[in-house]
Amino acid sequence: MNLRTKYGIPNNAVITIAGTVGVGKSTMTNGLANALGFRTSFEKVDTNPYLDKFYQDFKSWSFHLQVYFLAERFKEQKKIFEYGGGFIQDRSIYEDTGIFARMHYEKGNMSEIDYETYTSLFDAMVMTPYFPHPDLLIYLEGSIDHIVDRIRERGRPMEQQTPVAYWEEMHERYENWINSFNACPVLRLDISEYDLVNDQNSIEPIVERIGYFIEQTRMLKS
Ligand SMILES: Nc1ncnc2c1ncn2[C@@H]1O[C@H](COP(=O)(O)OP(=O)(O)O)[C@@H](O)[C@H]1O
Numbered sequence: 001m002n003l004r005t006k007y008g009i010p011n012n013a014v015i016t017i018a019g020t021v022g023v024g025k026s027t028m029t030n031g032l033a034n035a036l037g038f039r040t041s042f043e044k045v046d047t048n049p050y051l052d053k054f055y056q057d058f059k060s061w062s063f064h065l066q067v068y069f070l071a072e073r074f075k076e077q078k079k080i081f082e083y084g085g086g087f088i089q090d091r092s093i094y095e096d097t098g099i100f101a102r103m104h105y106e107k108g109n110m111s112e113i114d115y116e117t118y119t120s121l122f123d124a125m126v127m128t129p130y131f132p133h134p135d136l137l138i139y140l141e142g143s144i145d146h147i148v149d150r151i152r153e154r155g156r157p158m159e160q161q162t163p164v165a166y167w168e169e170m171h172e173r174y175e176n177w178i179n180s181f182n183a184c185p186v187l188r189l190d191i192s193e194y195d196l197v198n199d200q201n202s203i204e205p206i207v208e209r210i211g212y213f214i215e216q217t218r219m220l221k222s
């Protein structure tokens with residue numbers, strides 16, 4: 001029996017993985033997709049035409065990058081819907097607006113007009129009854145030191161040149177954001193409690209928790 005069947009996870013479930021840069025979303029996306037036999041939806045980093053420019057000059061490129069990410073994630077969302085679910089998604093669309101766009105607007109990197117244009121586009125596309133929300137958002141959390149170590153270990157040049165204060169501010173914003181997030185059910189995982197890189201067996205207890213969580217959420221709904 002595979003892990004999905006063993007722990008009663010529906011084959012059309014859509015699970016999105018959220019959390020700050022470097023916390024381990026892509027690793028978790030791959031681990032869960034393998035364990036459950038689901039498809040993956042990754043954000044584009046290497047082929048993103050704005051990301052390098054953005055890290056070099058936040059003020060000039062914040063708006064362009066946000067519009068690009070929004071369009072890419074919306075296309076992914078459409079693909080997930082067309083397949084009828086059974087996906088693990090690396091980062092939620094909610095983080096674009098709730099973390100990144102807001103942070104760069106509040107830091108003065110995006111003008112008020114650009115921010116309003118972006119948020120009205122986001123609201124029109126996402127905050128409608130027609131937009132399918134995920135069945136579950138898994139929020140990965142860990143200490144800032146652990147996360148900065150992972151960003152260093154991964155070694156993307158544009159992130160190495162970014163001051164640690166940027167990751168610290170993002171970490172704090174994420175904690176505040178998740179505490180008031182309510183667009184779909186949330187399961188929190190502490191990254192110090194598992195190691196998907198060195199211990200392949202650590203995925204099963206996570207799948208078990210997901211199965212239990214989905215069952216509880218369905219019972220509360222009915
Ligand atoms: N569970 C884990 N245990 C140890 N190292 C991890 C774990 N998850 C991720 N990493 C490492 O941390 C770095 C960032 O992980 P990644 O999945 O790319 O994060 P994200 O997608 O959130 O930016 C990578 O070098 C990865 O190998």
Ligand SMILES: Nc1ncnc2c1ncn2[C@H]1C[C@H](O)[C@@H](COP(=O)(O)O)O1
Pocket residue numbers: 019020021022025026043045051065066069091095096097100101159
């Ligand atoms: N919406 C975004 N705005 C700015 N930067 C973003 C956004 N979404 C992702 N990013 C950046 C952060 C990282 O440098 C890369 C990939 O994210 P990761 O958390 O490593 O998957 O893109």
